[in-house]
Amino acid sequence: MVDQSAVGRAFAPVTARVEPGRLRFFLDTLGERNPLYREPEAARAAGYAAAPVPPTYLFCLEMMDAADPFEFLTALGIDLANVLHGEQRFDYHAPAVVGDTLTFESRVTGVTDKKGGAMTLIVVETMVTNQDGVHVADTSRTVVVRNARPS
């Protein structure tokens, strides 16, 4: 079971490029028709350097370009089959747009046992910066681990 010793553990930084083709796949999958996301001219007219990414796409970029998208689970000895997503947070500081190259740096900031050890909540916080060193966002995910019950 994961314990407090995991807090502070950092993971390999992930660098991801915001590519228009795979962003289009995401927009199509969600039925997203907002012209700001789909039409570069509409985005520029609204003051963006290029089309911005939708609010949850930072989470995807980190997974897409990670050498091992479930690295932190593997590193902490957690079985993917026992994991649920508990909470997710994004704090936005600057736009992330098509063409950007973003770097994601993640570390464990919290481990909490719940329900007498039946579940463990793990918080992973991620700082996102772009190719110019601009701090574009912070994200935080809480993962719920369903621990095996003693038999």
Next chain:
Amino acid sequence: MSANFPSVGDRIVHKAFPPVTRHRLALYCGASGDHNPIHVDIDFAKAAGFPDVFSHGMLVMGYLGQALTDAVEPSRVRSFSTRFAAITQLGARLTCEGTVTELFEHGGEKRAKLALTTKDQNGEVKLAGEAVIAV
């Protein structure tokens, strides 16, 4: 509805989405980079103790984000967070809503806090979240 001058109690976010299908989950698996088989492989889901595959929480949050930025330009969103209150099952017909709960100033910027929910066709809350927007 314009989000430019909202008042507390205004419901400025409201959008309904088509039913969650296996096909949509497969597409989201590829499009999102989240290849966790629990959302697309029924054998894996059953071995993990679930009756069937179920939606990625982030697909549902993606819908909520879409509903949010239909009403509020993306560059005005300062934060966006949610708790995944319940698993979203196949066939769920989701409706996303957001209501202004507070108006305040931060660093000289006028802001509004929104309470966000995503519910299925039975009214069960799947996501309970919050956004802070510049107004």
